[in-house]
Amino acid sequence: MPRPKPFLRWVGGKTRLVARMLACVPASGPGSTYFEPFLGAGSLFFAVGPERAVLADRNVDLVQCFSRVKARPDLVWRHLRPLLACQEQSQYYALRTEFNESGDSYRRAALFIYLNKTCFNGIWRVSRAGQFNVPYGAKPKPGFPTRADLVRCSSALVRARLDQGDFEGSVAAARHGDFVYLDPPYLPLSATAFFRHYTANRFATEDHERIALVAADLAQGGVDVMVTEGDGEL
Numbered sequence: 001m002p003r004p005k006p007f008l009r010w011v012g013g014k015t016r017l018v019a020r021m022l023a024c025v026p027a028s029g030p031g032s033t034y035f036e037p038f039l040g041a042g043s044l045f046f047a048v049g050p051e052r053a054v055l056a057d058r059n060v061d062l063v064q065c066f067s068r069v070k071a072r073p074d075l076v077w078r079h080l081r082p083l084l085a086c087q088e089q090s091q092y093y094a095l096r097t098e099f100n101e102s103g104d105s106y107r108r109a110a111l112f113i114y115l116n117k118t119c120f121n122g123i124w125r126v127s128r129a130g131q132f133n134v135p136y137g138a139k140p141k142p143g144f145p146t147r148a149d150l151v152r153c154s155s156a157l158v159r160a161r162l163d164q165g166d167f168e169g170s171v172a173a174a175r176h177g178d179f180v181y182l183d184p185p186y187l188p189l190s191a192t193a194f195f196r197h198y199t200a201n202r203f204a205t206e207d208h209e210r211i212a213l214v215a216a217d218l219a220q221g222g223v224d225v226m227v228t229e230g231d232g233e234l
Helices: 018-022 043-048 060-071 073-085 089-101 106-118 147-157 205-220
Strands: 034-036 053-057 160-164 179-182 224-227
Touching: 018 043, 034 043, 043 147, 053 060, 060 073, 060 106, 060 147, 060 160, 073 106, 073 147, 089 106, 147 160, 179 205, 205 224
Parallel strands: 034 053, 034 179, 053 160, 179 224
Antiparallel strands: none
């Protein structure tokens, strides 16, 4: 079976860099666990295909979508398939409103994928109230996942635990021989760069400072750690 590929696109995602990054990932030992607390599209996770993993994100909508794909990819596809033809701007905004007004479900997971693929530049941005507010993207070929894509992702996710919450708590269980990959939202390089608005609580400079401290503590305890950051000044 082909290796699964990410079913989402994510600003700052590592799909194009993952081949180079794999060379930096240590070989997993018996019983070791892979941790990725800034999940995004999960590009490195899907490329590594670890036997045990803890995947997390502060974005509850993202984690719920992954959980639904993990549990029943067929049901997510059943709801997603009719949305593939919804390429008009008016349809996009109607479906965005439905998403913001709905609760966790297989339908909502399909809406998450649809909005992710058809919104402007693939940006996931929410208001302070937690409402997804990215405008229509008018992308000619959104590149939706197929049913087979979702099934392959589900097979990989069966070996992973999915958590929602802050990165520090998500990696607290990491021990000697485990691997932790930290890929936090980058600090904005301009006033119009919204690369940390994934949740109502913005990822701040102080959080990046916590990243450095947590990474150092983990490494001191024998955990293999890899961190990716933007090239702006902290």
